[in-house]
Amino acid sequence: MAEHSFDVTIVGAGIAGSALAAALTGHGLSIALVEARALPAGRSEPAPGLDGFDARVSALTPRSQAFLERLGAWAGVTAVRACPYRHMTVWDAEGTGAIEFDVDEVGAPALGTIVENRVLVEALVERFRGAADVTVRAPERVDRVVREGSQVVLALAGGDTLRSKLVVAADGALSPLREALGFRTREWDYGHRAIVATVQLERPHAATAWQRFLPTGPLALLPLPDGEDGSHRCSIVWSIEEAQAEELLALDEAGFCAALGAASEHRLGAVLASTRRLAFPLRQRHAVDYIAPGVALVADAAHTIHPLAGQGINLGLADVEVLAAEVLRAAERGLDPGRLDVLRRYQRERKGDNLLMMAAMEGFKRLFGARALPVRWLRNSGLRLVDGAVPLKRELIRQAMGVAR
Numbered sequence: 001m002a003e004h005s006f007d008v009t010i011v012g013a014g015i016a017g018s019a020l021a022a023a024l025t026g027h028g029l030s031i032a033l034v035e036a037r038a039l040p041a042g043r044s045e046p047a048p049g050l051d052g053f054d055a056r057v058s059a060l061t062p063r064s065q066a067f068l069e070r071l072g073a074w075a076g077v078t079a080v081r082a083c084p085y086r087h088m089t090v091w092d093a094e095g096t097g098a099i100e101f102d103v104d105e106v107g108a109p110a111l112g113t114i115v116e117n118r119v120l121v122e123a124l125v126e127r128f129r130g131a132a133d134v135t136v137r138a139p140e141r142v143d144r145v146v147r148e149g150s151q152v153v154l155a156l157a158g159g160d161t162l163r164s165k166l167v168v169a170a171d172g173a174l175s176p177l178r179e180a181l182g183f184r185t186r187e188w189d190y191g192h193r194a195i196v197a198t199v200q201l202e203r204p205h206a207a208t209a210w211q212r213f214l215p216t217g218p219l220a221l222l223p224l225p226d227g228e229d230g231s232h233r234c235s236i237v238w239s240i241e242e243a244q245a246e247e248l249l250a251l252d253e254a255g256f257c258a259a260l261g262a263a264s265e266h267r268l269g270a271v272l273a274s275t276r277r278l279a280f281p282l283r284q285r286h287a288v289d290y291i292a293p294g295v296a297l298v299a300d301a302a303h304t305i306h307p308l309a310g311q312g313i314n315l316g317l318a319d320v321e322v323l324a325a326e327v328l329r330a331a332e333r334g335l336d337p338g339r340l341d342v343l344r345r346y347q348r349e350r351k352g353d354n355l356l357m358m359a360a361m362e363g364f365k366r367l368f369g370a371r372a373l374p375v376r377w378l379r380n381s382g383l384r385l386v387d388g389a390v391p392l393k394r395e396l397i398r399q400a401m402g403v404a405r
């Protein structure tokens with residue numbers, strides 16, 4: 001039962017918390033990282049079969065990639081496995097509307113890269129493993145949170161207490177820390193569940209991220225590296241209304257593959273095999289404030305968003321990048337990193353961007369969920385119009401890549 005003091009304590013070592021530890025190490029701060037699960041012991045070998053893939057993947061934007069490169073973590077990702085995509089095809093189930101995005105329209109090497117979440121966390125943890133300035137407490141849980149003036153004291157389940165100038169909640173969408181500290185959120189249910197799985201397909205994905213908008217919700221087929229045996233693989237994110245999600249989850253593998261093939265209009269041929277399916281309830285959630293004296297929320301602890309445009313952790317990594325820059329700037333000037341003026345700069349820079357993206361995703365979901373004929377007509381004409389308007393399309397691509405100015 002000892003009390004320990006740190007400049008910064010990060011709660012949660014998912015992608016966001018690990019990225020923050022990687023960004024802060026080596027700058028003269030004392031950092032604690034508390035994670036309920038054990039941290040990865042090293043890099044995993046890329047296992048060959050479908051089951052060797054993490055069912056959780058992220059479509060990372062070039063902006064996120066650039067940040068991970070600056071952290072020195074990107075090489076660790078690509079050394080294991082990642083799949084860049086150069087095209088994106090979005091089409092509508094109910095009409096003839098379609099839009100194609102191609103990397104050549106913006107002259108970049110890729111529109112984005114599909115990365116397994118496990119591989120990304122491993123590469124980030126590698127950047128601070130064994131660092132003298134990062135004290136890892138894992139597996140360990142935050143049990144109680146006590147505010148003492150401007151400081152937040154964390155009581156760990158193991159008995160120790162951590163006193164910190166700044167506590168960062170990177171503890172995910174349900175953020176126990178956010179709740180314990182009384183941060184208010186605005187939230188609503190999308191009424192969708194996301195089913196994720198790794199699937200084998202008859203035809204190659206052609207380095208393309210495929211997305212079909214069905215009236216029941218969007219279906220994404222995200223490209224993964226081909227197997228050594230030449231097999232073609234994708235990760236799927238199938239967001240679907242609750243009742244249909246139950247039905248899909250109850251199907252056996254052959255039934256699910258058939259349903260997925262039909263839902264994707266067999267664009268990649270037959271679906272030959274699927275891993276076990278996982279399902280995630282989808283809820284939009286946004287903290288009214290990201291900060292309080294001595295506390296900051298980042299990534300899913302601050303905001304969760306529909307996965308239809310694959311922006312969740314991209315926004316989260318941008319939060320981490322900005323917060324780390326502000327904390328390091330304060331440290332250089334001898335200022336306490338938990339000061340409200342330091343944290344306000346972080347909130348100011350990130351909240352507007354996050355809100356904008358969340359509003360856009362909500363708009364997309366409603367537009368494509370609409371069954372009324374005039375809306376469907378407008379949607380199809382709109383897609384065709386955008387597809388033909390090169391400058392507008394270029395701007396949309398740049399926004400989605402996180403590189404718009």
Ligand SMILES: Cc1cc2nc3c(=O)[nH]c(=O)nc-3n(C[C@H](O)[C@H](O)[C@H](O)COP(=O)(O)OP(=O)(O)OC[C@H]3O[C@@H](n4cnc5c(N)ncnc54)[C@H](O)[C@@H]3O)c2cc1C
Nearest residue numbers: 012014015016036059142171172299300310311312313314
């Ligand atoms: C189906 C689906 C598909 C998605 N696809 C994309 C995509 O393509 N692109 C994209 O950008 N985003 C995507 N997202 C969003 C992305 O997955 C999340 O934004 C991201 O995983 C959040 O990371 P995080 O580090 O904030 O939280 P988490 O990954 O939830 O990590 C939180 C960590 O905190 C730990 N923790 C929690 N409570 C405690 C406690 N009391 N004490 C100690 N530790 C604790 C947990 O064990 C966990 O490790 C998708 C989301 C879903 C559901």
